[in-house]
Amino acid sequence: MNSKKIVEFRNICMKYHSLKEETTALRNLCFSVFDKEFITIVGPSGCGKSTTLSLISGLIPPSSGEIFIEGSILTGINKYSAYMLQKDFLFDWRTIEENIFLGLEIKKKLNKTNKKYALKLLEKYGLKKFSKHRPYQLSGGMRQKVALIRTLTVNPKILLLDEPFSALDFQTKINISSEIKKIIKQEKKTAILVSHDISEAISLSDRVVVLSKRPSKVKKILKIEFDEKNLSSLEKRKHKKFNFYFDIIWNGLDKT
Amino acid sequence: MSKKNFLKLNFSKEHEKFLRIKRKSSLKITLIRLSLILFFIIFWELSAKFSLVDEFLVSSPSRIFFTISNLAITGKLFEDIGVTLLETIVGFILGTLLGIIFAVIIWWSDFVRKIIEPALIVLNALPKVALGPIIIVWIGANVRSIIVMALLVSVIISIINIVDSFKNTDKEKILLMKSFGASKYQILTKLILPASFSVLICTLKINIGMSLIGVITGEFLVASKGIGYLIVYGGQTFKLDLVMAGIVILSIIASSMYLCVVKLEKALIKRR
Ligand SMILES: Nc1ncnc2c1ncn2[C@@H]1O[C@H](COP(=O)(O)OP(=O)(O)OP(=O)(O)O)[C@@H](O)[C@H]1O
Ligand SMILES: [Mg+2]
Numbered sequence: 001m002n003s004k005k006i007v008e009f010r011n012i013c014m015k016y017h018s019l020k021e022e023t024t025a026l027r028n029l030c031f032s033v034f035d036k037e038f039i040t041i042v043g044p045s046g047c048g049k050s051t052t053l054s055l056i057s058g059l060i061p062p063s064s065g066e067i068f069i070e071g072s073i074l075t076g077i078n079k080y081s082a083y084m085l086q087k088d089f090l091f092d093w094r095t096i097e098e099n100i101f102l103g104l105e106i107k108k109k110l111n112k113t114n115k116k117y118a119l120k121l122l123e124k125y126g127l128k129k130f131s132k133h134r135p136y137q138l139s140g141g142m143r144q145k146v147a148l149i150r151t152l153t154v155n156p157k158i159l160l161l162d163e164p165f166s167a168l169d170f171q172t173k174i175n176i177s178s179e180i181k182k183i184i185k186q187e188k189k190t191a192i193l194v195s196h197d198i199s200e201a202i203s204l205s206d207r208v209v210v211l212s213k214r215p216s217k218v219k220k221i222l223k224i225e226f227d228e229k230n231l232s233s234l235e236k237r238k239h240k241k242f243n244f245y246f247d248i249i250w251n252g253l254d255k256t
Numbered sequence: 257m258s259k260k261n262f263l264k265l266n267f268s269k270e271h272e273k274f275l276r277i278k279r280k281s282s283l284k285i286t287l288i289r290l291s292l293i294l295f296f297i298i299f300w301e302l303s304a305k306f307s308l309v310d311e312f313l314v315s316s317p318s319r320i321f322f323t324i325s326n327l328a329i330t331g332k333l334f335e336d337i338g339v340t341l342l343e344t345i346v347g348f349i350l351g352t353l354l355g356i357i358f359a360v361i362i363w364w365s366d367f368v369r370k371i372i373e374p375a376l377i378v379l380n381a382l383p384k385v386a387l388g389p390i391i392i393v394w395i396g397a398n399v400r401s402i403i404v405m406a407l408l409v410s411v412i413i414s415i416i417n418i419v420d421s422f423k424n425t426d427k428e429k430i431l432l433m434k435s436f437g438a439s440k441y442q443i444l445t446k447l448i449l450p451a452s453f454s455v456l457i458c459t460l461k462i463n464i465g466m467s468l469i470g471v472i473t474g475e476f477l478v479a480s481k482g483i484g485y486l487i488v489y490g491g492q493t494f495k496l497d498l499v500m501a502g503i504v505i506l507s508i509i510a511s512s513m514y515l516c517v518v519k520l521e522k523a524l525i526k527r528r
Contacts, residue, residue, distance in 0.1 A: 083432060
């Protein structure tokens with residue numbers, strides 16, 4: 001594994017303020033993500049996982065501490081990252097093709113080369129015949145794949161995935177998640193996934209970060225390694241080491 | 257080959273049957289509607305003819321028809337329709353446009369919204385007729401003050417509805433736009449406005465009625481021309497045929513404008 005740090009959190013604290021109260025979501029959070037790594041963040045509900053992703057994307061600044069992206073301090077929007085959320089948020093008034101152009105349009109980079117790249121991604125991942133379709137004509141799994149391609153078209157280095165599979169049914173979830181993992185590896189991206197699903201975390205990631213309950217700190221960082229190379233996520237789920245990892249994570253999670 | 261024909265070739269027997277039933281039922285509904293109207297007209301006519309009701313009070317379809325054709329022959333009818341139509345359309349367009357513009361301003365700045373919102377709610381609850389005399393004194397007893405009435409009736413409710421729709425746009429969609437680095441203007445044009453499409457169309461439909469209310473109220477107050485004036489005149493001189501004729505013409509104006517908006521809606525949907 002390449003050991004270049006692409007994201008580094010140094011003593012990040014995050015407080016939300018409202019008229020009634022102050023919520024400390026993160027307290028002294030420290031962790032790093034390496035280039036082209038697939039990392040999953042798990043933790044109890046409301047512990048600040050989505051907040052962590054928002055911080056990396058630069059949508060919100062931390063209350064204190066520093067975030068380094070490729071070695072330099074992040075200020076403002078992170079140009080290297082792109083989001084994929086729980087719902088696909090495809091726009092119904094746009095065709096699939098127009099949907100995947102959205103990021104390029106916003107960045108004013110909708111030129112021939114980039115269009116071609118976007119359409120090639122669509123073709124590569126088996127969605128070309130739907131390019132003129134509307135989102136509502138696609139199944140949930142296909143829509144999530146389109147949402148991934150929409151994030152890929154702007155050529156981000158870091159993909160931020162906020163529970164992107166949790167709205168899918170079990171079978172689709174297993175298929176799509178391993179397919180999306182494959183795409184991410186193939187396109188050589190760094191991925192930071194937030195998940196509630198321990199099995200998903202083990203079967204997809206290189207490392208799993210376990211956060212404690214709020215105010216969160218890193219409780220445990222677990223490297224996931226199987227002796228055999230290139231196991232599919234289904235094979236990993238059946239592997240004898242799977243339960244071993246599962247227990248470690250399960251026992252590490254704060255129960256509320 | 258057009259896309260439609262291409263699709264047609266691929267229809268299965270079951271689908272053909274489904275379409276046939278669908279078409280049949282929509283034909284049936286149209287027929288029932290038409291016959292109900294026809295029945296109503298005939299019933300009205302006959303009960304007036306056979307003196308079941310007082311023709312002087314309720315008029316009759318034939319009398320309304322003759323009233324309208326008499327007005328048409330003198331040419332007065334077209335003048336009145338023209339005036340009312342002009343006032344309504346100008347009021348409608350101004351009311352809707354200003355509604356959208358103010359809604360955008362209010363959406364853009366939370367600060368402005370907080371300051372303006374209570375005023376909007378009060379203005380919305382206020383019957384706009386009450387403002388009539390003030391408008392007339394300020395602007396004069398002319399077409400312009402009638403247009404202002406139409407505008408006032410439609411603009412407030414437009415602002416409220418549109419702002420509401422803007423505010424209800426999915427927060428996470430906005431987050432997605434922002435994560436791509438979208439500016440506020442891009443969020444407005446690429447997300448908020450298209451996402452509010454159906455509310456905007458609905459506002460147009462509502463505003464037809466609203467601006468007509470404004471125009472007729474205005475004409476009641478000041479006009480010497482227009483359908484509203486015709487109705488007032490008919491009422492004051494006990495020519496109820498004239499009143500009824502005015503109402504019939506108003507419903508024709510309202511439904512034609514409605515059809516135009518529906519046409520516009522379809523054209524816009526096709527274009528997206
Ligand atoms: N905009 C905000 N204003 C105030 N408090 C917030 C805001 N966003 C999040 N919080 C609070 O911060 C904490 C962390 O929220 P966050 O959404 O990051 O949690 P999460 O781990 O993603 O939760 P979940 O598992 O439910 O998705 C929660 O307690 C939440 O109530
Ligand atoms: Mg979350």
